[in-house]
Amino acid sequence: MSATTDIGSKIKKYRKEKKYTLKNLSEQTGLSIGFLSQLERGITTIAIDSLANVADVLGVEMMDFFESDLHQENDPVMRSYDLPTRLLSAEQIEYCLGKESFALRPKILQLMPCAQKEEKPEAVKAESERFLYLLEGVLSLEMGERSYVLYPGDSMQLAKGNRYAMYNRTTKPARVLLVEMPCEEACS
Template sequence: MDHNVTIGAKVKAFRTAKKYTLKQLSEESGLSIGFLSQLERGLSSIAIDSLAKLATILGVSLSSFFDSSADQEKSPVSRSFAMHCSQINPQIVQYLVNGNAQGFACLPRIFHLMPSATTSSENQLEMNQHDGEEFIYVLEGILTVYLDGSEYCLNPGDSIQIHSQTPHDWVNNTNRVVKILTVHTPNPFVHGNEVVF
């Protein structure tokens, strides 16, 4: 099953049910009209954080974008081959670690950060601020974390835990793939959370 097609079709269905134009959804979400159009046609994937924002705007739960048949298997074990993968941009790929993400208060994910074409600096980054907390653990490579005006280099086995309201971002400034495990709370999959990332 192509998750992009399924999610895109549901975004379009929820948008039209709410009588929103692509322009209105673009203005409220901060996502471009072109991107939203491609998303609805199944030509683009979307980060969970951005999908959570669309869910809030459209007045639906985040889990409503995903096939409910996946919940028929109630095993607490999440298999590596079954992880849902999506490409956030050309340099970041995310994997949902937990197959029952909406059943828990925190959201674990694995990110693969491709080598940077150019060296980034904090001034070039879009620093993130949102509700909650997050934990980052480096599995492979060297991760650069920008946090409230400071820069930290994390090696494999290093971790950092932050309050998400503090301006932050992380990048791969090396020429090798960086793999990290992150855990965010609150979980945007949990019904009723109006989380804006």
Template sequence: MPASNEKAATASEDEDLTPTRVGAEIRDLRKAKRLTIKELSLATSLSIGHLSEIERGIASPGIKTLHDIAKALGVTIGWFLHNAEGGDPDERDYIVRAGNRRTLRFSSGITDELLSPNLRGQLELLMSRFPPGSTEAGTPYTHNGEEAGLILAGSLELWIGEQSFTLREGDSFSFPSTTPHRYRNPGSVETVVVWAITPPSY
């Protein structure tokens, strides 16, 4: 992530990026966030036709365009540059090396690291780090699919519907994501959780 962002920062606004892989990353994230191409068009002021060409690898976005798309999707441009250039072409669709994870950092202090190589399959795997006292959502929320997790370190307070559970290192859980849920780290040390979510909703 830092290396990709550094490349982007030194590029000119008119510099083209590898179109096919970048376009696929944009399409995958947009679909994972359940956004239509029309909604992304409205959020970026880019035409539907141009966005479609970018996603299909026909057009290559400049840095400014990529910044606009990234902002609308809630990520940095490093998300799209991940594995877009370089790396082992034989493994980048299947393997995520420990030092090359895509990361989202939230205002709550919670950090999500994507462990899946991409979001185009039926399963999303990620690792969340909760600082002491941090909360993922103030109110319960729902989405399609199912999710499961394993507590690697610390403790997690988990609300599923009207029930509340406190999980500790080694405990695991699973529930339908259509049931209202939220999470919190009630402890004084960092909580680390590995999640499996289907379909991807990153």
């Protein structure tokens, strides 16, 4: 949600709480009904002095339009544009799909092609039980002396404590859905 849409939706929320119509708000602020309607739908922006006037009429602080909702933390929806991203290495990008307030930690790992590289990535230890599901590409995974190749639709579970290395030896990116319990939960 953009800042404009967010401000507009909050104006609408406060207006409805006061049981004001667009006409009532228009008469008290001097802003046209059409403008207020577009503002509430996020189609237009508002000047700071006009926003201050709207806040006064609605009986709220101007900062109320800019603060995040308290319920946002508990909102189970994670928007694609809000995904936290981490660069794990030159070949791996991690996108966190879940909220920290939930026990499961789903992630998308994007493994960039490294077909030309001969060296294998360093093995990592699974700090918790992990589930892998290959969405696209081809994934090579080594666990101890065993090697696995996963194709789209293949899945694999790793027990806590397993050491493994995964890499992409093709010329196209691979995307893996990784679901794990957070270490604090799994390690206690």
